[in-house]
Amino acid sequence: MRALVVDDSSAMRAVLRMILRRQEFEVMEAKNGLEALEMLPGIQPPDLILIDWNMPAMNGFDLLQRVRQDERYLPSKVIMVTTESSAAGMSSALAAGADEYIMKPFTPDMVVDKLHMVGL
Numbered sequence: 388m389r390a391l392v393v394d395d396s397s398a399m400r401a402v403l404r405m406i407l408r409r410q411e412f413e414v415m416e417a418k419n420g421l422e423a424l425e426m427l428p429g430i431q432p433p434d435l436i437l438i439d440w441n442m443p444a445m446n447g448f449d450l451l452q453r454v455r456q457d458e459r460y461l462p463s464k465v466i467m468v469t470t471e472s473s474a475a476g477m478s479s480a481l482a483a484g485a486d487e488y489i490m491k492p493f494t495p496d497m498v499v500d501k502l503h504m505v506g507l
């Protein structure tokens with residue numbers, strides 16, 4: 388299984404990478420939505436895309452919309468990673484095609500639960 392972690396925080400990417408590797412994912416990383424969009428055509432479509440909500444250059448919601456407009460990524464599960472302050476946006480994220488969301492701060496078990504909820 389392949390995962391793409393998109394987050395502007397290198398510390399957050401490291402935490403998510405560790406959790407996902409324990410679940411046998413091969414993990415790729417991008418530091419904002421723009422970088423993710425540039426990276427995606429050059430890699431095999433990920434089984435999972437974890438998208439931080441708040442990022443410079445291109446935020447998580449814009450990236451979600453771009454990903455869901457591209458049929459190559461229809462099979463990819465998308466989980467948004469959000470803070471309480473952006474929780475209000477989660478209904479629009481789910482309407483835009485996100486499969487699930489994770490609220491920060493989270494524990495490794497919470498992430499694994501969400502993976503199971505989306506069938507991974």
Ligand SMILES: [Mg+2]
Pocket residue numbers: 394395396439440441442
């Ligand atoms: Mg962020």
